[in-house]
Amino acid sequence: MSDTNEMSNTSEQRRQFLKTSVGAAAVAIAPGMLMFDMAHGKTEAVSGKVRWGMLINTANCEDCDECVKACNKENGLSGGLSPTDSQWIRKVELKDMRTERSLALPMMCQHCAEPPCVDVCPTGASFKRADGIVLVDKHICIGCRYCMMACPYKARSFVHEPLHDQKPDVPRGKGVVESCTMCVQRIDKGLQPACAEACPNKSILFGNLNDPGSEISIKMRTEASTQVRADLGLDTGLRYQGI
Amino acid sequence: MANHSPLRFKNRIFYALVAAGGLVVLMGLYAAHMMEGHGHIITGMNNQIVWGMPHVFAIFLIVSASGVLNVSSIGSVFNKPAYKARAPLAGLLSIAMLAGGLTVLMLDLGRPDRIIVAMTRFNPTSVFAWNIFLYSGMFAAVALYLWTMMEKRMNPWSKPAGLLVFVWRFVLTTGTGVIFSFLVARQAYGTALLPPMFIVMSFAWGMAVFHVAQSSIYEWNEKLLDPYVQKRMKNLMGVLVIAAFYFVAAYHLTNLYFARQTGFERFILLDGGIYPLIFWIGYFLLGNLLPLLLIYHPALGKSRSILSASLLIILGGFSFLYVFIIGGQAFPLSIFPGYQVTSSFGDGAIGLYQPSLPEIMLGMGGVGIAFLITTIGVRVLDFVPHELPKSA
Numbered sequence: 001m002s003d004t005n006e007m008s009n010t011s012e013q014r015r016q017f018l019k020t021s022v023g024a025a026a027v028a029i030a031p032g033m034l035m036f037d038m039a040h041g042k043t044e045a046v047s048g049k050v051r052w053g054m055l056i057n058t059a060n061c062e063d064c065d066e067c068v069k070a071c072n073k074e075n076g077l078s079g080g081l082s083p084t085d086s087q088w089i090r091k092v093e094l095k096d097m098r099t100e101r102s103l104a105l106p107m108m109c110q111h112c113a114e115p116p117c118v119d120v121c122p123t124g125a126s127f128k129r130a131d132g133i134v135l136v137d138k139h140i141c142i143g144c145r146y147c148m149m150a151c152p153y154k155a156r157s158f159v160h161e162p163l164h165d166q167k168p169d170v171p172r173g174k175g176v177v178e179s180c181t182m183c184v185q186r187i188d189k190g191l192q193p194a195c196a197e198a199c200p201n202k203s204i205l206f207g208n209l210n211d212p213g214s215e216i217s218i219k220m221r222t223e224a225s226t227q228v229r230a231d232l233g234l235d236t237g238l239r240y241q242g243i
Numbered sequence: 244m245a246n247h248s249p250l251r252f253k254n255r256i257f258y259a260l261v262a263a264g265g266l267v268v269l270m271g272l273y274a275a276h277m278m279e280g281h282g283h284i285i286t287g288m289n290n291q292i293v294w295g296m297p298h299v300f301a302i303f304l305i306v307s308a309s310g311v312l313n314v315s316s317i318g319s320v321f322n323k324p325a326y327k328a329r330a331p332l333a334g335l336l337s338i339a340m341l342a343g344g345l346t347v348l349m350l351d352l353g354r355p356d357r358i359i360v361a362m363t364r365f366n367p368t369s370v371f372a373w374n375i376f377l378y379s380g381m382f383a384a385v386a387l388y389l390w391t392m393m394e395k396r397m398n399p400w401s402k403p404a405g406l407l408v409f410v411w412r413f414v415l416t417t418g419t420g421v422i423f424s425f426l427v428a429r430q431a432y433g434t435a436l437l438p439p440m441f442i443v444m445s446f447a448w449g450m451a452v453f454h455v456a457q458s459s460i461y462e463w464n465e466k467l468l469d470p471y472v473q474k475r476m477k478n479l480m481g482v483l484v485i486a487a488f489y490f491v492a493a494y495h496l497t498n499l500y501f502a503r504q505t506g507f508e509r510f511i512l513l514d515g516g517i518y519p520l521i522f523w524i525g526y527f528l529l530g531n532l533l534p535l536l537l538i539y540h541p542a543l544g545k546s547r548s549i550l551s552a553s554l555l556i557i558l559g560g561f562s563f564l565y566v567f568i569i570g571g572q573a574f575p576l577s578i579f580p581g582y583q584v585t586s587s588f589g590d591g592a593i594g595l596y597q598p599s600l601p602e603i604m605l606g607m608g609g610v611g612i613a614f615l616i617t618t619i620g621v622r623v624l625d626f627v628p629h630e631l632p633k634s635a
């Protein structure tokens with residue numbers, strides 16, 4: 001319990017800071033940005049009550065990449081796999097070096113409660129929304145890539161080329177950094193993230209970690225789950241089962 | 244001493260040098276323009292190696308800009324006349340390299356047009372933001388210091404100004420080291436050893452840059468450097484090179500034995516292909532052993548060999564940074580310790596990086612800026628060290 005108190009304390013501070021940093025951007029309204037700001041304002045009222053998270057059961061992840069396809073489609077990513085292409089979500093194949101057990105899982109931004117990317121960002125373009133979703137404000141990002149250096153999960157991509165045919169509700173831009181947004185544009189409409197919806201095995205459980213009665217909270221209370229690199233103490237919003 | 248070369252000829256060389264420097268700067272700007280138009284796709288950088296050649300150049304310039312001030316600090320703070328006479332030149336070199344390094348860093352941004360955003364929005368938790376503040380403050384501090392030295396009336400203030408610069412550059416180099424120290428999840432970085440290591444390296448590199456500039460200026464003016472001053476400065480440079488090497492050795496040994504990052508150390512020092520090669524040949528052999536030999540061997544140690552030693556130390560500095568920055572990123576992040584990992588995003592794989600022409604041109608452009616500012620500064624203002632009679 002004291003844990004959550006501490007959490008809301010830091011998010012209180014961060015929110016204060018965000019108000020100043022996002023304020024000016026609201027003036028420079030680009031259609032996409034307006035959405036981010038509105039979303040930000042809306043969740044502020046319910047702050048502390050909501051922390052979005054996902055619980056991923058890796059049991060059925062081998063030989064499937066429906067989540068990746070759904071993400072690319074929803075967010076207008078090319079799906080290219082070159083080292084300069086954006087990959088907001090990727091399938092990682094793992095093999096335990098001692099037991100030789102192999103498994104696979106989808107990897108993306110872990111929406112850390114203590115996100116290093118936000119700490120290091122010089123401009124405040126990387127920010128954590130009141131509901132725990134970590135985003136990049138593409139109108140403030142200067143493209144220094146320090147957040148990519150700082151992220152322990154390799155969750156971020158830098159847009160290396162001019163973009164064409166963007167989706168109107170998913171603003172992106174050349175020269176700035178981007179990563180999984182947990183599909184804010186959907187969440188703010190009351191929908192689930194595209195990956196969670198697309199998974200044929202219902203392996204991605206999306207929900208409110210701060211609501212003890214939510215399905216995700218109940219499951220996390222009754223079944224074992226882990227944070228990736230829990231030793232770093234970042235309190236990730238994504239938890240995995242089966243690793 | 245009679246001056247045999249006609250003045251006009253010298254003037255011509257000066258303009259030729261300025262033109263050459265200007266051309267390099269223009270090429271750098273053109274490269275930046277290309278990068279802005281096409282995106283970073285035309286560089287060798289990618290989502291795994293996010294900082295590349297421009298950062299090697301920029302960090303070398305910025306770190307040396309701080310180190311070169313060693314010369315002035317020894318002069319003003321510790322009151323050594325031989326160094327005091329050289330303080331203005333050191334100050335000029337510092338401003339020149341800072342300008343070059345910062346320009347490269349700025350033009351490499353994904354959105355250089357938003358530099359105003361970087362200056363007006365300040366995230367207090369970001370080391371990067373502090374550094375933006377430290378770098379610009381450094382300009383002001385050194386400019387003030389130069390003014391107190393060059394303006395007779397202000398001379399009494401040069402000591403406090405020197406002290407300010409002395410403290411500031413320590414903080415600045417510490418800040419540069421901390422940029423990497425904060426990256427706790429990366430095996431190459433994230434150690435508290437980095438700030439002191441950067442400070443000592445800055446001394447060595449700065450001294451080398453100073454020697455190159457000083458030798459060229461003396462050559463140009465057909466002046467001979469007082470052998471006594473030369474000896475002292477070269478010995479100091481030797482000590483600094485050894486000290487910097489000590490820190491680099493400590494950094495790798497800590498990784499090996501205490502942090503147990505043997506995988507990473509194996510990669511960087513043994514089987515990582517180009518990186519061990521650059522480390523051992525570029526940094527260790529050419530950047531340390533050879534210059535130390537040139538400095539300390541009794542038969543050598545004359546001005547020519549000191550100039551060569553200085554150039555080699557600079558080469559060593561670039562080699563070190565290449566291995567540190569690019570090699571450090573090429574080694575995969577350990578996201579799932581104990582597992583063998585593969586993915587479409589380069590998880591578990593060594594990152595590939597091939598520096599491209601535009602990013603090298605951009606980096607060289609930064610060197611060009613430093614060169615231009617120094618050359619014009621020395622020519623237009625009086626930055627040639629004037630030996631006080633009896634400098635001992």
Ligand code: SF4
Nearest residue numbers: 109110112115117151
């Ligand atoms: S996973 Fe990386 S990008 Fe996502 S919040 Fe954490 S540090 Fe930031």
Ligand code: SF4
Nearest residue numbers: 121141142144145147
């Ligand atoms: S790349 Fe953008 S989001 Fe990342 S640290 Fe730099 S300014 Fe912040």
